[in-house]
Amino acid sequence: MSEMSPYGKKGKGKEDAEKGSKVTQQHDALALHFEDSEPLPYSDPQSHYHISSSTRYHINIYNWIGKHSGDPALIVSFLITS
Amino acid sequence: MKDFLPRLKDHLLSRLLGLEYDSNEREFTSSERSTVILAGDKIFRHKVLRINYTTYDLRHDQDSLNPRTNADIMLLAHEDDSDSDGYPYWYARIIGIFHTLVIHTGEHSRSQEPWRMDFLWVRWFGRDPGTPRHPYIAGWKSKRLEQVGFIPGDSPGAFGFLDLQQVVRGVHLIPTFAHGRTEALLPPSIARSTGDNDEDWNFYYVNR
Numbered sequence: 001m002s003e004m005s006p007y008g009k010k011g012k013g014k015e016d017a018e019k020g021s022k023v024t025q026q027h028d029a030l031a032l033h034f035e036d037s038e039p040l041p042y043s044d045p046q047s048h049y050h051i052s053s054s055t056r057y058h059i060n061i062y063n064w065i066g067k068h069s070g071d072p073a074l075i076v077s078f079l080i081t082s
Numbered sequence: 083m084k085d086f087l088p089r090l091k092d093h094l095l096s097r098l099l100g101l102e103y104d105s106n107e108r109e110f111t112s113s114e115r116s117t118v119i120l121a122g123d124k125i126f127r128h129k130v131l132r133i134n135y136t137t138y139d140l141r142h143d144q145d146s147l148n149p150r151t152n153a154d155i156m157l158l159a160h161e162d163d164s165d166s167d168g169y170p171y172w173y174a175r176i177i178g179i180f181h182t183l184v185i186h187t188g189e190h191s192r193s194q195e196p197w198r199m200d201f202l203w204v205r206w207f208g209r210d211p212g213t214p215r216h217p218y219i220a221g222w223k224s225k226r227l228e229q230v231g232f233i234p235g236d237s238p239g240a241f242g243f244l245d246l247q248q249v250v251r252g253v254h255l256i257p258t259f260a261h262g263r264t265e266a267l268l269p270p271s272i273a274r275s276t277g278d279n280d281e282d283w284n285f286y287y288v289n290r
Contacts, residue, residue: 030127030149030177030178030203030272030273031129031148031149031150031177031178031275032127032128032129032148032150033150034150036129038128038129038130040129040130040132043132043134043144045134045142045144047134048133048134048135048246048247048249049131049132049133049134049200049246049247049249050131050132050134051128051130051131051132051179051181051200051246052128052129052130053181053198054126054128055124055126056126057126057127057128057129058124058125058126058127059124059125059126059127060122060123060124061087061120061123061124061125062123065086065087068272071271071272071273072235072236072268072269072271072273073177073205073235073240073241073268073271073272073273074085074086074241075085
């Protein structure tokens with residue numbers, strides 16, 4: 001839980017900035033890794049769920065699908081271009 | 083899952099249109115799908131998901147879930163009455179936690195502004211029915227836990243997208259060690275964690 005502390009947010013983000021970009025390129029698995037920083041502040045008890053609104057770990061959907069076109073979890077028979 | 087993107091758009095579109103979530107995932111035509119635009123062609127991954135829920139003794143509790151170490155969830159079953167045996171829950175494993183900015187165009191659009199939508203990509207469990215001669219019976223009377231296993235990767239219901247509002251809470255699934263592991267349910271895939279060694283447990287007990 002300590003990694004989600006709202007107080008650590010600023011410093012941690014900076015520190016991990018370089019590492020973060022490398023990690024996203026390296027790992028194809030979808031789950032972010034332990035060392036990927038995404039602090040999540042205190043959750044409002046009134047809302048049913050809470051996820052970060054960070055845009056740091058973004059995926060271009062067409063590139064990503066193209067890269068994993070053979071994966072059985074997202075078999076793509078044809079690529080739709082926008 | 084055939085065609086990640088069309089299925090994602092089907093999911094987003096049925097939410098945008100306010101359709102009720104049920105077991106029949108609605109398929110839209112490609113022109114209907116084209117009314118859903120992902121801003122910048124991007125989706126955003128997240129590390130953790132928190133769920134607030136009410137415990138059996140009516141207290142507030144919170145589950146912290148993530149695809150890496152604590153990925154199993156339960157939700158209410160949305161079976162048609164005809165094919166339901168009254169079992170109240172569905173179970174799934176989170177593959178990814180995402181948000182995206184959606185622009186909805188076309189005649190049903192209510193706004194031209196990008197609209198944030200959160201979703202999960204999940205791998206579904208099915209309940210173990212046992213064999214016709216030896217149906218699997220669980221419950222207090224039989225003193226056995228419910229048993230589930232992954233739906234085979236080549237069937238259409240193996241993967242899906244979920245509105246996070248549908249998640250009731252996390253669930254503790256215990257591998258049924260006696261039945262061992264298998265590669266047969268899904269070839270190597272990004273849907274699994276790297277530590278799974280491209281295998282799944284055949285079955286899991288539901289420790290609800």
